Amino acid sequence: MTRWLHIIFLCFFFFQTYGRTLYVGAGKEFVSIKTAIQKSKNGDSIVVWGGLYKEENLVIDKSITLIGKKEATLDGQKKYEVLSIKANYVVVSGFKVQRSGYATLTDPCGIKVYDSHHVIITNNILEDNFFGIYLQYSKHCIVKDNKLRAYGTEEQQIGNGIHCWKSDSLQIIGNDVSGHRDGIYFEFVTNSVIWRNCSIGNIRYGLHFMFSNNDAYISNIFKNNGAGVAVMFTQKVKMFHNTFEENWGDAAYGLMLKEISDSYILGNTFKKNTTGIYMEGTNRINVEKNSFISNGWGMKIQASCMDNTITKNNFLANTFDVSTNGSLVLNTFDANYWDKYEGYDLNKDNIGDVPYHPLSIFSIIVEKTPPAMLLFRSFMVALLDKSEKIIPSLTPDNFIDNKPAMCALFL
Amino acid sequence: MNRVTKFIILDILKNKIILIYTLLLSILSWGVFSVEDNSTKGILTLLNVILLTVPLVSVIFSTIYLYNSSEFIELLLSQPIPREKIWRSLFFGLTFSLLFAFFVGAGIPLLVYTPNDVGLMMLLVGLFISTVFVSIAFFSSISTRDKAKGIGIAIMLWLFFALLFDGLVLFLLFQLADYPIEKIMIGITSLNPIDLARILILLHIDVSAMMGYTGAIFKEFFGTALGIILSFVILFLWIIVPYSISLIKFKQKDL
Numbered sequence: 001m002t003r004w005l006h007i008i009f010l011c012f013f014f015f016q017t018y019g020r021t022l023y024v025g026a027g028k029e030f031v032s033i034k035t036a037i038q039k040s041k042n043g044d045s046i047v048v049w050g051g052l053y054k055e056e057n058l059v060i061d062k063s064i065t066l067i068g069k070k071e072a073t074l075d076g077q078k079k080y081e082v083l084s085i086k087a088n089y090v091v092v093s094g095f096k097v098q099r100s101g102y103a104t105l106t107d108p109c110g111i112k113v114y115d116s117h118h119v120i121i122t123n124n125i126l127e128d129n130f131f132g133i134y135l136q137y138s139k140h141c142i143v144k145d146n147k148l149r150a151y152g153t154e155e156q157q158i159g160n161g162i163h164c165w166k167s168d169s170l171q172i173i174g175n176d177v178s179g180h181r182d183g184i185y186f187e188f189v190t191n192s193v194i195w196r197n198c199s200i201g202n203i204r205y206g207l208h209f210m211f212s213n214n215d216a217y218i219s220n221i222f223k224n225n226g227a228g229v230a231v232m233f234t235q236k237v238k239m240f241h242n243t244f245e246e247n248w249g250d251a252a253y254g255l256m257l258k259e260i261s262d263s264y265i266l267g268n269t270f271k272k273n274t275t276g277i278y279m280e281g282t283n284r285i286n287v288e289k290n291s292f293i294s295n296g297w298g299m300k301i302q303a304s305c306m307d308n309t310i311t312k313n314n315f316l317a318n319t320f321d322v323s324t325n326g327s328l329v330l331n332t333f334d335a336n337y338w339d340k341y342e343g344y345d346l347n348k349d350n351i352g353d354v355p356y357h358p359l360s361i362f363s364i365i366v367e368k369t370p371p372a373m374l375l376f377r378s379f380m381v382a383l384l385d386k387s388e389k390i391i392p393s394l395t396p397d398n399f400i401d402n403k404p405a406m407c408a409l410f411l
Numbered sequence: 412m413n414r415v416t417k418f419i420i421l422d423i424l425k426n427k428i429i430l431i432y433t434l435l436l437s438i439l440s441w442g443v444f445s446v447e448d449n450s451t452k453g454i455l456t457l458l459n460v461i462l463l464t465v466p467l468v469s470v471i472f473s474t475i476y477l478y479n480s481s482e483f484i485e486l487l488l489s490q491p492i493p494r495e496k497i498w499r500s501l502f503f504g505l506t507f508s509l510l511f512a513f514f515v516g517a518g519i520p521l522l523v524y525t526p527n528d529v530g531l532m533m534l535l536v537g538l539f540i541s542t543v544f545v546s547i548a549f550f551s552s553i554s555t556r557d558k559a560k561g562i563g564i565a566i567m568l569w570l571f572f573a574l575l576f577d578g579l580v581l582f583l584l585f586q587l588a589d590y591p592i593e594k595i596m597i598g599i600t601s602l603n604p605i606d607l608a609r610i611l612i613l614l615h616i617d618v619s620a621m622m623g624y625t626g627a628i629f630k631e632f633f634g635t636a637l638g639i640i641l642s643f644v645i646l647f648l649w650i651i652v653p654y655s656i657s658l659i660k661f662k663q664k665d666l
Contacts, residue, residue, distance in 0.1 A: 296620030
């Protein structure tokens with residue numbers, strides 16, 4: 001009996017929340033979105049049909065669903081913030097949002113969410129905006145399957161793609177960001193997930209991540225960004241199955257970690273970066289089952305790092321596998337596959353019998369005198385490297401993998 | 412191709428050293444590429460071959476050949492052939508056979524396994540290096556009439572370019588580490604054909620590391636079309652200059 005009551009109650013509830021649908025477009029009920037929003041009530045839906053809408057700043061202050069059909073385009077005319085969401089339970093979907101204004105004080109955006117929760121922004125195309133999607137003081141919001149493109153040339157003249165600030169429980173899923181300053185920007189954002197995004201060709205960072213504890217970013221692609229990805233001043237970050245590719249430059253890192261602790265880096269691929277991972281002041285991090293392929297430096301681990309575990313990774317075709325700036329080594333290398341390993345395995349347990357020193361003397365020389373790079377791969381340098389491998393004198397002798405794998409690990 | 416060149420090529424082929432060289436190169440190249448699962452390692456082995464073995468074989472073989480054919484040269488000189496033509500024919504004959512050996516031995520596996528910019532650059536650089544060291548052999552063999560001395564000079568020059576030069580540069584580098592010496596380094600390396608060859612290849616195989624700050628300066632120079640052209644012009648000068656000096660000496664020499 002109680003079950004039936006429940007169902008009846010649910011039906012009632014369903015009808016209660018079922019709102020009206022308002023149509024906007026040429027020859028429709030409303031011509032302007034603004035008036036449609038004014039006439040709407042909480043729970044209503046507004047469907048906007050194709051066309052170019054120049055309505056200055058659109059403010060959504062009710063819990064409504066705003067749906068764009070057939071390339072409904074919202075234009076900020078390079079003067080206004082296009083869409084401001086100031087209510088909870090808002091859905092914005094299917095729009096093309098373009099040409100927001102530019103101002104350094106107010107940061108006008110394509111779509112900005114102010115102090116709201118349960119906002120969903122999906123399937124929009126954002127083009128040529130100052131900031132793309134901006135969430136501040138927001139909770140439980142979903143930003144999904146949006147395409148953001150900007151045409152910035154200088155850092156100070158363009159904003160971030162997806163900018164999240166002081167928020168909690170966000171889901172950033174399946175977005176494509178390119179041409180912005182930072183593709184995805186997280187500051188003071190907690191308990192959130194960044195999943196399956198592509199951040200390609202942004203001016204500064206593909207992902208800029210600060211003071212954001214307990215987050216995870218999974219299966220994203222960060223490619224060809226000005227300075228790669230930076231994760232800083234954060235605890236308990238999970239970084240799984242991401243691809244960091246072609247981040248080239250002296251200060252560009254596939255992944256830069258600064259003051260990170262208690263985090264996991266698992267199953268990522270670092271390919272063709274100048275530096276795969278750069279670590280500074282990081283503690284208690286697990287770097288496991290990653291592939292470092294064709295990087296200039298696989299990992300640069302500064303002497304300020306402590307208690308990190310680097311295990312079961314593949315180091316393939318890197319110019320230098322690892323490098324460091326001091327003689328202090330407080331990290332553990334274990335069971336990695338190094339393609340430069342030349343030891344043997346007598347008992348055939350797939351673990352090399354001779355420990356491997358991944359640090360080549362030349363990587364230290366280059367660290368100290370960068371122009372020495374010009375001598376790389378000359379016979380003289382090979383000779384130096386060989387003798388150092390046998391009798392380490394300049395490189396720290398505890399920088400060692402005691403159980404190097406004999407063949408590449410299947411990841 | 413004139414008849415003297417043809418004679419010389421046939422003569423070189425007859426003494427089989429070149430054929431053995433070709434065979435060795437090809438065994439080595441096919442070997443390294445088929446043993447390693449990724450072609451990068453093969454490329455690195457071949458790089459060492461190009462930087463050490465190819466110059467050594469080119470310079471020593473050419474020097475010895477020149478000394479051994481001194482009687483043949485004297486015979487030719489008794490004919491109404493200008494001296495320049497004889498010397499040039501010898502140069503072309505030797506160069507052609509060594510280039511042929513390199514192309515067949517190392518070039519074909521390179522083109523088969525790495526048909527990209529790296530492979531092409533290595534092939535081109537190897538061909539240039541072969542020619543440069545033939546030219547150096549001409550220079551060293553004309554410098555003295557004594558065979559042992561001549562071969563000694565050839566080996567010393569090889570040793571200098573292949574090993575000692577880098578040591579000197581490394582020493583210089585440590586001494587001047589506090590100064591911005593990147594650009595000077597570029598100038599210094601162009602004084603050594605082997606270094607030049609190495610850097611041209613390095614910019615293709617270690618491109619990611621070369622994207623760092625200092626690397627970027629080198630890349631800016633050697634990586635652009637102008638830089639590559641300039642590098643090859645310098646390599647070309649390394650062919651022309653020793654040969655020209657030897658030619659002038661040969662013309663004036665009292666044989």
